[in-house]
Amino acid sequence: MELGLTQVELAEKAGVTQKTVSRVEGADKGVRESTLLKVFHALGVNDNLPELKEIKKSDDQISASIKI
Numbered sequence: 001m002e003l004g005l006t007q008v009e010l011a012e013k014a015g016v017t018q019k020t021v022s023r024v025e026g027a028d029k030g031v032r033e034s035t036l037l038k039v040f041h042a043l044g045v046n047d048n049l050p051e052l053k054e055i056k057k058s059d060d061q062i063s064a065s066i067k068i
Contacts, residue, residue: 014042
């Protein structure tokens with residue numbers, strides 16, 4: 001929301017479906033790391049920060065550590 005993107009727009013940029021973006025937002029622990037990376041890259045994470053160091057998934061949360 002902060003970037004002014006809808007789920008559909010983000011999905012198009014990431015090359016995934018809107019349902020996948022919804023699953024990421026909902027912290028679905030079944031989302032693959034490669035899919036998370038696509039979404040992060042579409043958000044510009046790879047352009048603004050050096051590297052994603054680690055992605056952790058728990059029952060109710062997805063978090064990413066970033067190496068700076």
